[in-house]
Amino acid sequence: GGLTGNADMESPLGERSLVDWAQFETEEKAAHSLLRLAEEYRQSAQQTASLGAEFSEQLLMFFAPESTFKRDAAVQIHQMMLEVKMTMESEMLVTEIVDPTRDLVARFSRVREMNVAKREMLAAVEKYEKRHSGKLSESTSKPVSEEKLGDAALKLKVAINRYCEMEKKVIEDVEYIRSHFGELA
Known part of the structure; x- marks a missing residue:
């Protein structure tokens, strides 16, 4: 009864709560190196964009001596298009890969x-139960004060609430990770 009854609340994640830590950590490492690659890729895209702009300038200088209106306009349009294309490409890279x-x-x-948080919660449950049973088996040992018991109960409540709040967010995260990395647990 009481608070301890809540401790083994039906967790929406149940026992699927990422039991396989070895695999989880492998996948977490993979995600980190993926991010590093994505960042490198984005940087190279930005370098390519600035090279594109330089190339357009070279082109402009090359055509400049002839200076016919048509040729000039064509080059300017080409340069604009190139810049637009580069900008779009590097922005797409950011959103499609890095983010x-x-x-x-x-x-x-x-x-x-x-x-x-789950480990902290379980530790709080254990501590509370110890204090509680200490209070109940009160024949010879020194009684556990109401104050100490109340303190343990409060800590337990805080730990449980924190865990439950987190778990709501994490359920989405786990589903999201699973959809990207396959079954985790």
Whole structure:
């Protein structure tokens, strides 16, 4: 009864709560190296964009001596198109590669945090139960004060609430990670 009854609340994640830590950590490492690659890729895209702009300038200088209106206009249009294309490409790289990867890495660390919170919660449950049984088996040993028991109960409540809040967020994260990395647990 009481508070301890809540401790083994039906967890929406149930026992699927990322049991396979070895695999989870392998996948977390993979996500991190993916992010590093994505960032490198984005940088090279930006370098390519500036090379494109330089190339257009060279082109402009090459055509400049002839200086016919048509030729000039064509080069300017070409330069504009090139810049637009480069800008679009580097922005697409950011959104298509870097952002989702960064998101994935963030989700991994939230799952990790949740598991820490879960351990803290279980430790609080254990502490509360010890204090509680200490209070009940009160024949010879020194009684556990109401104050100490209340303190343990409060800590337990805080730990449970924190865990439950986190778990709500993490359920989405776990589903998201699973959809990107396959079954985790």
